Each structure stands twice: as C-alpha cells, then as structure tokens.
Amino acid sequence: MSDPTTEPGTGGADMSQEPPRPLSPGISPLLVLAKIRGILDAFTLSRPVLTLAEIRTATGFPTSTVNRLVSNMVAERFLDRDGDGYRIGVTLAYWAAPATRGLAELDVLQPVVTALRDETDETVTIFRNEHDLRVCVAMAETRHAIRREMHIGKILALHTGSAGRVLLAWDDEALARILQAPLEAFTPSTIVEADELRRVVDDTRRLGFATTSDERDEGATGISAPIFDSTGHVFGALGISGPTYRIDPARLAALGEPLVAAAEEATRLIGGRLPA
Secondary structure, three states, rough: OOOOOOOOOOOOOOHOOOOOOOOOOOOOOOHHHHHHHHHHOOOOOOOOEOOHHHHHHHHHHHHHHHHHHHHOOOOOHOOEEOOOOEEEEHHHHHHHHHHHHHHHHHHHHHHHHHHHHHHHOOOOEEEEEEEEEEEEEEEEEOOOOOOOOOOOOEEEEEHHHHHHHHHHHHOOOHHHHHOOOOOOOOOOOOOOOOOHHHHHHHHOOOHHOEEEEOOOOOOOOEEEEEEEEEOEEEEEEEEEEOOOOOOOHHHHHHHHHHHHHHHHHHHHHHOOOOOO
C-alpha cells in the first residue's frame, strides 16, 4: 500500500523528492498538503512555467484535482498566472527569504576561497551538509589543465572524501544517522565499515583536519578543515583537492598549514567560534 502522505510522479528536482518529515504522534497527515507539495515540486529551474496539462503529467493527479488545487493556489498567491501557464508565486519567494539569509555568509567567504586557490594553485571548495549529503556551495577552480571536475551545487556522499569526514567529525547526529545505513562503495578505497568510519572521523576531530585519497574518485586527493558558526557548530568544510599525482604525500603535508589558517580566518569572518 502506498504512503498516503506522498504522491507519485511529482517531477521536481532531486532535493525536493525527499519524503515528508515524520509527524508528531497522534497527528494525522493532511493529504491536501502532499498534493500541494506535488504541484510545487513539478516546477523546476529549467521548467519555471507549466500549463495545467503539464502539471497533470508531472504529478499524475486527476484533472479535477489539479484544476481545483491550482485555482486555489492562485487565489492564495502560491502560484501566479503567466499567459496560458503558471509559475511559483512571488509571495513564496518573500516567505522563503528568512531561510536564505545565511547564504550571504558565502559572499563573505568567497575571497578566502579564492585566496587559498591562488596560494596553492589547486581547486578550493566549501562543502556543507544538506540532508546528509555534502553539497558544494562555494569554489575557486585550479588553473591547471588537468583538474577534478567540480561545480557549485555538486552533491556527493557524506561518508566519502575529506570534506565529508570533516562534516561528520563535528556533527554527532549526522554521524549517527550515516552509521545506521549501509555505506556505498564508490572505489576500492571507500570506507564501508561503520567501525572504521567512526575511527577515522574520531581521528579527524583530534587532528583538526582530514586527508583522503581515492575514496570517491580514484586518482583524486583532498584535504579539508572545518569552518564554525557563531554557536560553535560546523558551518562547512573548506577543502583543497586535485589529482593524486600532483598532490603527493609531501605536498599534502605542506597544504595543511595554509588550509587550517584559511579555515580559521573563514570562521572569524562569519563571527564563528570554536566548539567548546
């Protein structure tokens, strides 16, 4: 039997396809909210305007349901008319503004990222934990012709790579969730045993940074250090990465000092503090 709180075929982006959060005990799901979410999920950056027919196709909802909900969503300004189609309402953007205030911190941190790239001549990134995945939110790419493919918005597994190691080392709840699920192997060097992952995460917290090679992509090496926010929680992982032939053990050791110094500068710039 299908879950009554979800609907098939919502057609949204990957991040919007997560299941609803669990309700408090004794609270029954409102099916109409799942249907409204399904309609909103149908809109994407590449398809910002949809007709009623396209919404029906994307959601799989009956025609009468789509007509009724879309009309009500327009009346409540969840959706706006756009010719023969509909788009996400501007009012929703107003409501979403408080959730995006933290993004301004990335503007403050970009000069640190760029300066570290210039100093090391390797790709520098900031990754954050989003829904127990690590997402690249800032970067400055190496000028070398041979480089590891990276872009803002890239999503990677949290249990792989030096950035993931850092994000887990200062987030006990995320670590506990990751250790409860099977760990996917991406290369022969990926850590897939829970006890081993816990051990290297503990080492990361003790050392203050993490280094990895070949865990997510064979032939790639990375080193990352934490950035902390004003509450002492990990804000993100500042990292340097590149091909292993260029970042050999000696070079990797030399990158530690400038990386940690840059991460500490980033923490200061956003008014952060070290955890107690």
